[in-house]
Amino acid sequence: MDQRLHFITLATRNLDAARAFYQDGLGWEAKLDVPGEILFYQVAPGLLLGLFDADKFAEDLGRSAAPDVSGVTLSHNVGSPEAVRRTVESMASAGGTVLKEPAQGKFGGIFHAHVEDPNGVVWEIAHNPGWRINDDGGVELS
Amino acid sequence: MDQRLHFITLATRNLDAARAFYQDGLGWEAKLDVPGEILFYQVAPGLLLGLFDADKFAEDLGRSAAPDVSGVTLSHNVGSPEAVRRTVESMASAGGTVLKEPAQGKFGGIFHAHVEDPNGVVWEIAHNPGWRINDDGGVELS
Numbered sequence: 445m446d447q448r449l450h451f452i453t454l455a456t457r458n459l460d461a462a463r464a465f466y467q468d469g470l471g472w473e474a475k476l477d478v479p480g481e482i483l484f485y486q487v488a489p490g491l492l493l494g495l496f497d498a499d500k501f502a503e504d505l506g507r508s509a510a511p512d513v514s515g516v517t518l519s520h521n522v523g524s525p526e527a528v529r530r531t532v533e534s535m536a537s538a539g540g541t542v543l544k545e546p547a548q549g550k551f552g553g554i555f556h557a558h559v560e561d562p563n564g565v566v567w568e569i570a571h572n573p574g575w576r577i578n579d580d581g582g583v584e585l586s
Numbered sequence: 587m588d589q590r591l592h593f594i595t596l597a598t599r600n601l602d603a604a605r606a607f608y609q610d611g612l613g614w615e616a617k618l619d620v621p622g623e624i625l626f627y628q629v630a631p632g633l634l635l636g637l638f639d640a641d642k643f644a645e646d647l648g649r650s651a652a653p654d655v656s657g658v659t660l661s662h663n664v665g666s667p668e669a670v671r672r673t674v675e676s677m678a679s680a681g682g683t684v685l686k687e688p689a690q691g692k693f694g695g696i697f698h699a700h701v702e703d704p705n706g707v708v709w710e711i712a713h714n715p716g717w718r719i720n721d722d723g724g725v726e727l728s
Contacts, residue, residue: 445673447614449629450717451661451710452594472589476727487591489631489723501657505700505708506686515643515655519593531587544648558647566647568593575592581631585618 452487452518453494454565455501455511459483461539461562462495469538489581493518495563512564519568521575525555531569535559540567594629594660595636596707597643597653601625603681603704604637611680631723635660637705654706661710663717667697673711677701682709 456462462483466472475484475492483495498510522531528546536542536559543566544558556570574586598604604625608614617626617634625637640652664673670688678684678701685708686700698712716728 445612445662445676445711447612447627447629448662449594449633449635449660450663450719451659452591453659453661453710455657470587470589475725484727485589486725487589488633490719490725491591491630491633492725492727493591498657501659505659511657513657515597515640515653516658517593517595517643517647518591519595520587520590521592534587568595569587577592577632583617583628583632583634585626585634 449491451492451494453496453501454513454516454563455498456483456495456563457498457510457512458563459495459497465539465562469540470534514564517558517566517568519570521570521572523571525571528555528557528569528571532557532559535561535567535569591633593634593636595638595643596655596658596705597640598625598637598705599640599652599654600705601637601639607681607704611682612676656706659700659708659710661712663712663714665713667713670697670699670711670713674699674701677703677709677711 472485475486477483481497484492487493502510522528532546539562540559542559546557549556552574554570554572556568559567576584614627617628619625623639626634629635644652664670674688681704682701684701688699691698694716696712696714698710701709718726
């Protein structure tokens with residue numbers, strides 16, 4: 445199995461709230477939007493984030509109960525502590541809930557915050573001076 | 587907020603089982619491996635998958651209980667139905683649990699299977715003839 449992810453799909457109870465947050469609030473553009481079913485956003489080269497109706501998500505896995513999203517954090521890195529603050533303000537204005545205000549983290553000089561989207565998906569917004577992406581897409585962590 | 591994901595972090599109860607599955611079983615190479623704490627794998631250009639000790643994951647979010655991963659599916663696309671079958675066999679040999687045997691899906695001519703990793707993370711292995719990645723990393727869905 446190649447070391448490669450092509451889709452991340454999240455069980456989503458309220459697709460309209462997701463659309464209002466990501467699209468109307470943050471200005472993201474959907475790759476595909478099937479109301480009541482699924483919303484796809486491209487979030488990295490070759491990678492789509494799928495927000496899938498929670499009942500259909502459960503059905504697809506052969507499970508009876510629509511699950512909440514738990515045990516997962518999505519991180520978005522920005523270039524400075526100030527950009528962390530600005531991004532968190534944008535997310536709060538768009539309807540996100542700030543779980544952890546921007547602050548110095550415990551490791552590696554990271555400055556970060558946590559914001560929950562309207563369906564309980566947790567985003568970490570971070571400035572990490574030891575992280576970078578090379579021209580070839582390779583990630584370096586120091 | 588740019589439409590961009592840089593890390594996906596999953597609460598992981600058993601990091602040794604994760605390492606045995608992805609590294610020893612599937613041949614993946616870690617970008618960083620801090621035993622008892624976190625394992626990072628690069629899974630797309632500019633994107634790392636982080637498997638983070640579940641207790642530390644909870645602590646980082648200021649929550650008391652270590653969460654299980656739920657409501658998320660990670661998808662890996664391959665070039666043919668036969669490659670779906672081969673990949674699912676590799677994952678089962680590496681210690682994965684097959685939740686749904688390879689079969690035709692409901693939508694878009696997709697042929698897929700679901701396999702759970704040793705920590706309950708669900709992978710969809712799929713052949714989707716209507717999906718492709720362009721040279722610039724843009725994804726097309728038809």
